[in-house]
Each structure stands twice: as structure tokens, then as C-alpha cells.
Amino acid sequence: QALLDPTAPAFDREGGGETRAGGQLAPATDPAILVPTTAGRRFIDANGNRLHGLPPAAEAVRNGKPVVERIIGVIEGEEATAPTRWLRVSSHPVADQAGGVEAVVSSVADITAVKALERDLNVALDARERFLAAASHDLRQPVQALLLLSDLLLKESLPAGARRMAEQIQSSLGGLGGMLDGMLDISKLEAGLVAPNPEPVDIAALLARLHGEFSALAEKGGQSLRLVAPPLTTRTDPGLLERALRNLLTNALRYAPGGRVLLGARRRGDRLQIEVWDNGIGIADQHIGRIFQDFFQVGNAARDRREGLGLGLSIARRLVTMLGGVIDVTSSLGRGSRFTVSLPLTELEAEGGGRATAGGEAGGTRSGGGTDRLIMLVEDDAVIRMALVLMLEDWSYRVVEAGSGAEAEQLLNSLIDAGEPPDLILADYRLPEGTTGLMVMDMVRRRLSRDVPGVLLTGDTSADRLREAAGAQCALLHKPIQPARLQDTLIAALGG
Known part of the structure; x- marks a missing residue:
């Protein structure tokens, strides 16, 4: 009533x-x-x-x-x-x-029953996010130790057979690291930490660079990769678009063994259409609606981890949606598939006669070493700490190490007394007794009254942790960390 x-x-x-x-x-x-x-x-x-x-x-x-x-x-x-x-x-x-x-x-x-289902779904989604973050963190720790140790092992003089096994171990760890990075990407997107940064993008140049990179991979697998890229320019985020297209190309090559793949772009009215075609295994009608779901894979019922984790298309759809576009697929079982990315097309003249950027990569390579630079390493995992010390010293850095926030404070006192303050802090996020790497960095900066560069290592991918780390004035690397990436990050941080 x-x-x-x-x-x-x-x-x-x-x-x-x-x-x-x-x-x-x-x-x-x-x-x-x-x-x-x-x-x-x-x-x-x-x-x-x-x-x-x-x-x-x-x-x-x-x-x-x-x-x-x-x-x-x-x-x-x-x-x-x-x-x-x-x-x-x-x-x-x-x-x-x-x-x-x-x-x-x-x-x-x-709609009482519907609201009850909605409540249960939200509880399940929260539990899923917590599980992914916890599993990702717990897996990243041992993978990080193995990755660092295998890199050090390959620098030794090994018999041919042992070297092949060590290289296979490192390759497998790289694949596992890629899967963990996929889970991290999902956490970042759901936490709202990824935002588009639109700029003029030369689509033809971007696709040409992707074609050059993936052609070698296709040739190795006995496949052909063809490019059709007319001169089109639009305003979008080149990094996010490239990541989405990489996932589509990787997917096409994986499911078209020995076949052909086409990467192309064309204008459709006021829209830019980027397409990835393949003549691979195709997708059954009952699976079309599920391929963009997290962890779903076609033709991998045994969950062979060499075939990935089933996150590539899910991440691609999220990225394209962020760019204001849509992603669609048409497929015929046994004949192949076509993935289409449709984006708003805004033709722009390159200012000053220059070309639009094609992907957000910095030109050139960094150079320089760690001669006479002192790094304070704070890591509670003894195996990872040992491997990092060996690696940093191999790069000609001087290293002092601590296993906790309390040990770091004592170490800093000794360094101050000796007149040798650290040039950089390399710290894990989670440390014993509720201390974090960010707290250690704040402590060092307060004691020295200056902004000491910091690099934070973490295997924690929870949304709250990502937001906290995103606001910190330090470089952020997620475990497992590739040695080359760590070296580049250190050089960049020490260079200001």
C-alpha cells in the first residue's frame, strides 16, 4: 500500500x-x-x-x-x-x-532472489581478487629467487648439457613470470591504476614495428605474417593500444600453427579498424561468448601452462574499452578467426612536420655502470638477498644489506658515522614486524634530509597495495624481475 x-x-x-x-x-x-x-x-x-x-x-x-x-x-x-x-x-x-x-x-x-544472487556474486568477486593477489605474491617470491640464481648460474663455465638445462630452466621461469604479469595486469586494471594518455599516433608506423618484431617469431614457427597498413593517424594511447595488439598477435600465432596471419588497418567511416586475421583452428560457436573471460582458453583442456594462462584476450578487451573502442571476433571452426579493434578515427597533422609517435618507446639505450655507487638493499628473503648482492656487485655497485626495517636503521647509522650515505635504496615491500620498504625509504630520507632514489620490489598485486605504491616517489618493479630490467631501472633512478 x-x-x-x-x-x-x-x-x-x-x-x-x-x-x-x-x-x-x-x-x-x-x-x-x-x-x-x-x-x-x-x-x-x-x-x-x-x-x-x-x-x-x-x-x-x-x-x-x-x-x-x-x-x-x-x-x-x-x-x-x-x-x-x-x-x-x-x-x-x-x-x-x-x-x-x-x-x-x-x-x-x-527481486529479492536477484539481489541475493548479486550479493553472493560480489562476495565471490572480492574473494577472487584476494586469492589472485595472495597467490601472485606467494608465487613471485620463489620464482624471483630461481630467476636470479639461474642468471648467475649461466655466467659460470658449465658443460654443454648443464648449460642447456640451465637455459631451459630460465626459459620456463620466463614463461611463468609472464603468467604472473598477466595476473598483475588484471589487478592493475581492476584497481583503476591504468589511465589512457592520448597523443597523436602514426598507426602505420606502430603496425610496421609490431610486424617487424612478430615476423621473426612467425618465421621460427613456420608461419607467415603479412602487413597491410595504409597511412592513418589518430589520437589514442600508443602504449595501451600496442599492448592490446600484442595480445591479439600472440593469440593468432599460437592458434594458427604453420599457418598465415594478417595484421591490417583500414578506415570505416569515422572509425579506425585494426584487424588480426588467421587461418588457424578457429573457435566453436559455443565458445565465442566466453573467449574474453579471464582464464578461458580454446583447445587447452589439459591447461598446459606453455599455452599461457588465458588472460590475453581478457586484458586486450579491457584495454580497448579504456581507449573508447570495441573489440569483436568472427570465427569459423577449422578455418580461422578475425579479431577487430574499432577506435574513433581523428586524423591529425603532425606539428612542425614531425612524425607522430608510434608506441611510446624511448629511443636509444641506457649506458653507464654502478662504479662507486652505494646501494642499500633491504630484503628479508635470504636467498633472494644473496642473489641480488651477487648480481649488484657483478654490475660494479657497492652493496650493504639488511633483512628488516630495524636492521636497515642500524645499518644507516653506521653509514652516517662512516660518512658514506647510500646513493639508492633497493627494498622489498613486505618486511618483518609490519615494516614496509616504503617506510624504510621514508626513514632514510628523513635522516639524510634529502630525496634518496628508491626502487621498490614487490610480489603483492592487491588493489590497495598497487594504489599505495603508485603514489610513492620511487620506481616500482613487480617480482619476478628480469635482471636486465632491474639494471635499467637502477641506472635510470641514479640518473635522476
Whole structure:
């Protein structure tokens, strides 16, 4: 009655309701005529906030406009544990010949079961995010140690057979690291830490560079990769677009063994269409709707990890959506597939006669070594710490090490007394006794009264941790870390 009767009082019993006067629907301004139809009940909106104002039917009468699909929760009683019935209410006013409202037609659907499923789904999604973050972190620690140790092992003089095994171990670890990076990408995207940075992009140059890179991989697999790239320029984020296209190309080459792949672009009205074709195994109709889901893979029922983790297409779709585009697929089982990325096309003239950027890579390579630069290493895992010390010293850095925040503070005191403050702090995020690498960096900077460069290592990919690290004034590397990337990061950090 409180929801459907246009004469019912306001939810908060203060705003005035609607009532019948002389057979007509009219505003009720006299509180004495309000009927307490909401006694013993509480009304809440879809977000759990207590409702105020008019019920849907009364609102439709007062405004003369329909109220469509208003979600209302009805709680019987004031107890915190009182059950809630969820309703979807619509009310449409019916006008008389004079243009006034003579009746209201309302419909109510009980969606309590739907809301319960929605609640359970949100709980499951939260649990999934926590599991992925925890699993990613716990796996990254041993993978990091193995990756560093295998790199050091390959620098030794080994028999041919042992060297082949060591190289295979490092290759397998690289594949595992790629899978963990895929999980990290999902966490970053869901945490909202990736934002597009649009700029003029020469699409032909970007595709040509991708073609040059993937052609060697295709040739190695006995495949051919053809490029069709007319001169088109648009404004988008080159890095995010490139990542999405890399995933599509990797996917096409994986599922077209010994076959042909085409990478091309064309104009379709005011849209830019980038397409990746292959004549591979194709996708069955029942799987088309699932291929963009996390962890879903076609033709890998045994979950062979050499075939990836099933995140490439999921990440590609998220990235393309962020760029304001859509990604679509058409496929024929046994004949191949076509993935299409459609983006807004904005043709731009290159300012000053220069070419638009084609992918966001810095030109040239960094040079320089670690001669006479002192690094304070803070890492609680003894195996990883040992491997890092050996690697840093091999790069000609001087290294002092600590296994906790307390040890780092004692170490800093000794360095200050010796007149040798560190040039850089390389710290793991999670340290014993609730200390973090960020706290160690803050401590060192306060003691030295200057901004000491920092590089933070972490295997933690939770959304909260990513947001915290993103706001820190330091470089951030996620385990497992490739030695070359670590070296480049150190050189860049020490170079300001």
C-alpha cells in the first residue's frame, strides 16, 4: 500500500503525501489526513540508504511523469537482522481530459532472489581478487629467487648439457613470470591504476614495428605474417593500444600453427579498424561468448601452462574499452578467426612536420655502470638477498644489506658515522614486524634530509597495495624481475 497507493504518506512522514479529495487526486498539505501506512517498516534504496520523499505512485501523481524501475528495499522491523524484501516498482500516471492525473498504474516485481544472487556474486568477486593477489605474491617470491640464481648460474663455465638445462630452466621461469604479469595486469586494471594518455599516433608506423618484431617469431614457427597498413593517424594511447595488439598477435600465432596471419588497418567511416586475421583452428560457436573471460582458453583442456594462462584476450578487451573502442571476433571452426579493434578515427597533422609517435618507446639505450655507487638493499628473503648482492656487485655497485626495517636503521647509522650515505635504496615491500620498504625509504630520507632514489620490489598485486605504491616517489618493479630490467631501472633512478 505504501508503494502503490497515491494517497500514501511520504517515506519520512515529513514531506507530505498524496490523498484523495472529493474523488480526485490532490496534494495533501494537512498532516492530519496522512495515513501511517509505513508503521513498523523501513524503506531503503538500492545502496542501503533510508528513503525520504514520496513513494513512486505519489511521486507520479505530483509530477505527472512516470517513475520507472525504482529499486526499493522493505525492512520489516527496526532490528539490524530484520529481513529485507527487494522490489522493483514502476508507476505511470493516467491523465484525464483536462490534463490532470485521474489514476496511477503501478507494477511491482519481487527481486529479492536477484539481489541475493548479486550479493553472493560480489562476495565471490572480492574473494577472487584476494586469492589472485595472495597467490601472485606467494608465487613471485620463489620464482624471483630461481630467476636470479639461474642468471648467475649461466655466467659460470658449465658443460654443454648443464648449460642447456640451465637455459631451459630460465626459459620456463620466463614463461611463468609472464603468467604472473598477466595476473598483475588484471589487478592493475581492476584497481583503476591504468589511465589512457592520448597523443597523436602514426598507426602505420606502430603496425610496421609490431610486424617487424612478430615476423621473426612467425618465421621460427613456420608461419607467415603479412602487413597491410595504409597511412592513418589518430589520437589514442600508443602504449595501451600496442599492448592490446600484442595480445591479439600472440593469440593468432599460437592458434594458427604453420599457418598465415594478417595484421591490417583500414578506415570505416569515422572509425579506425585494426584487424588480426588467421587461418588457424578457429573457435566453436559455443565458445565465442566466453573467449574474453579471464582464464578461458580454446583447445587447452589439459591447461598446459606453455599455452599461457588465458588472460590475453581478457586484458586486450579491457584495454580497448579504456581507449573508447570495441573489440569483436568472427570465427569459423577449422578455418580461422578475425579479431577487430574499432577506435574513433581523428586524423591529425603532425606539428612542425614531425612524425607522430608510434608506441611510446624511448629511443636509444641506457649506458653507464654502478662504479662507486652505494646501494642499500633491504630484503628479508635470504636467498633472494644473496642473489641480488651477487648480481649488484657483478654490475660494479657497492652493496650493504639488511633483512628488516630495524636492521636497515642500524645499518644507516653506521653509514652516517662512516660518512658514506647510500646513493639508492633497493627494498622489498613486505618486511618483518609490519615494516614496509616504503617506510624504510621514508626513514632514510628523513635522516639524510634529502630525496634518496628508491626502487621498490614487490610480489603483492592487491588493489590497495598497487594504489599505495603508485603514489610513492620511487620506481616500482613487480617480482619476478628480469635482471636486465632491474639494471635499467637502477641506472635510470641514479640518473635522476
